[in-house]
Amino acid sequence: QKIRDQLPSWIDQERSWAVATLKIALPSLYQTLCFEDAALWRTYYNNSVCEQEFPSILAKKVSLFQQILVVQALRPDRLQSAMALFACKTLGLKEVSPLPLNLKRLYKETLEIEPILIIISPGADPSQELQELANAERSGECYHQVAMGQGQADLAIQMLKECARNGDWLCLKNLHLVVSWLPVLEKELNTLQPKDTFRLWLTAEVHPNFTPILLQSSLKITYESPPGLKKNLMRTYESWTPEQISKKDNIHRAHALFSLAWFHAACQERRNYIPQGWTKFYEFSLSDLRAGYNIIDRLFDGAKDVQWEFVHGLLENAIYGGRIDNYFDLRVLQSYLKQFFNSSVIDVFNPRNKKSIFPYSISLPQSCSILVGLSCCH
Structure with missing residues (x-):
């Protein structure tokens, strides 16, 4: 007092x-x-x-x-x-947060002699994204991956030599499971003379015994959701190609994809506010977003009437909701699904209708252009 x-x-x-x-x-x-x-x-x-x-x-x-x-x-x-x-x-910076991870942009900055170490959180897996990048930049046949574990060491070394010789891409997954074997990998890397198209991608969770020499010789990036809704939306739109957005030139479909991107960002952002946001950390990942995209894509494939209950059911029971094991968290997810995916929100004739769940400063894309979608994220 x-x-x-x-x-x-x-x-x-x-x-x-x-x-x-x-x-x-x-x-x-x-x-x-x-x-x-x-x-x-x-x-x-x-x-x-x-x-x-x-x-x-x-x-x-x-x-x-x-x-x-x-x-x-x-x-x-x-x-x-x-x-x-x-x-x-x-x-003298515009912002302190780094740009969202873009594997295509990252690939352009890498060399064949420098491994790319992707540090992941438990449950995360960027291999599907790498596969899609390989399909776009090279061909699916040029991408190979080995999930590391017991008995996979010889196969990994064999694939490493073949990919370096042929100029292919190789992804060695989950190196944190084989930290005692990493000195062998280092030795092999020192003897390689790869083609300039060769790329070695490594994924690993944080581990106290991870060999420091491999860490120092690798380009290290983290694979996690970007901070903030805005950067999360931008990362989603950067992961989609213009063809994915403008398919069939359907503005309703473009609106639905924007709602999906916003929904995905909201689900991930709530993890920063445990236990208020979610009761625990759920590993909502790009694989969930990819599955949601496929649902939206099929939903607008020739259908006259959009069955939003179909979207709610799959996202709740099979995709995002499949990761949730708490009743109250599931109620939050159900509420989000009803808010983000319904005819009153995704309405081309009334994009700023009174029932919109988006902030006033956010407007739905008014065309199927990916550039317009990105501008709505700013």
Whole structure:
């Protein structure tokens, strides 16, 4: 109570200790801030994006880093955003989050002598994406994969030599299961003289005994959902080809695919808020998105009336819902399915109808162009 009495009345009780700590640790900064000006600071304190609206009369007196300390004391819920803003302004960046993983773009930047190590989370598997990339860039016959485990070492070495000699692609999956064998792989890699079209893709979960030499010699990337709905949507649209979006030039189909991309992003983003979002981490992956795409594709294949119950049932019971083992999580999924996939949402004649579940700043694509779809993600 004594601490509270020494602070301006507009400061909430729950933030009084943090503000008092700031006052004791940095008295000169505290004095510069003029917290006694209640009108000035109430406006800042109640702003939903306070880190972007620091009082202009104080901005020149308080450094960017000191502004972070103010956010930490008054609005810790905005601290992460404030730190990202600080990094952007200090380093001259547009944003601090990396671009969503795009295997095609990554492939263009790689060399035949450098393995590509994809670090995956439990249950994730990029091999289908790699297969599709190989089909697009080379041919399906040029892509080979070996799921590592007991008894697969000799086959892996044999395939490695053949693919290097022929200039094919090879994916060795789940190397975390055979960490004791990795020095053998390193030795073989040092003796290879591959063709320039050869690529070695490796997948592994994080493992404390993973050989450091292989880590150092590989191009390392993480295979996980991008942070935020926007980047998730962009990754989905980058994974689809223009032909996939514009097939049959059906605008309803383009709307349904946008809803699918948004639904997929929402399901993945809720995993950041356990146990409020989901009760546990569910491995919703690109394979689920791919299955959802196939359902939408068949749904609009010559059908006059769209049976949304068909979509709800498959996504709930066989695909996304097949990963869920909690009744309350399943209810959330059911609610999402009813909101995202229904005739009132996917309506070309009324894209901003009152029942739309998309934020006001988001509009459904008004054509079947993938560029229009991408613009709706920004």
